Amino acid sequence: MFKLNIQQTIDKVENSFLKKNLPLLKIGDNIKVGVKIIEGNKERVQFYEGTIIAKKNSSINTTITVRKTLQGIGIERIFLIHSPKVDSITILRSSKVRRSKLYYLRNLRGKASRLKQTFK
Template sequence: MDLIKIAKEAFATDVKREMEFHPGDTITVAYKIIEGTKERIQLYRGVVIRISGHGNEKRFTVRKMSGTVGVERIFPLNSPAIDSITVNKRGRVRRAKLYYLRALTGKKARIKEIKA
């Protein structure tokens, strides 16, 4: 058997999440940060600009604006460090990868919201 597959199965966590969001959605990711002996939960809110990978290795990229600087962070979907993922707004986009948002600023970077 393949050694890489054996190692992945040995270190695999039992965290299985369903995809409840799509590119263009504004989400809040609550993830655990360990500082020394303390553990706290930090919130990261932004727009999902891509979902990549498949199966147990699926990951998503969230982009937020911190002042005038855009910050992107990649999260593995099944990471045990992620406490929760909540969808704040559903966005209507026609692309799977929203890389064009990197070049847009201000009102141009808005995404049309889907009314529920």
């Protein structure tokens, strides 16, 4: 009984920090994430654009792995989507995928790494 009360308290605290205005993120979506960057005493938003290749759901600890290719080199970044550092998430386009993790994109280059786009 004591353990149940602690878990309920933890859930209440976590729910107060969950973001309510997030779009429905799916694997294969091409997104633009605005991340708050602090430089000295100034704060600005830097955008990171790429494809979601993985998603892990666990309430407040929900993460997405975003991959982009910059000058022929693949770069992956993991975002904690309920973090205060994440300012905005915008879906640019969606793709049709049949897997829950797109790790195979790491081995593909150029046109081979394209995903079939779905239209809304």
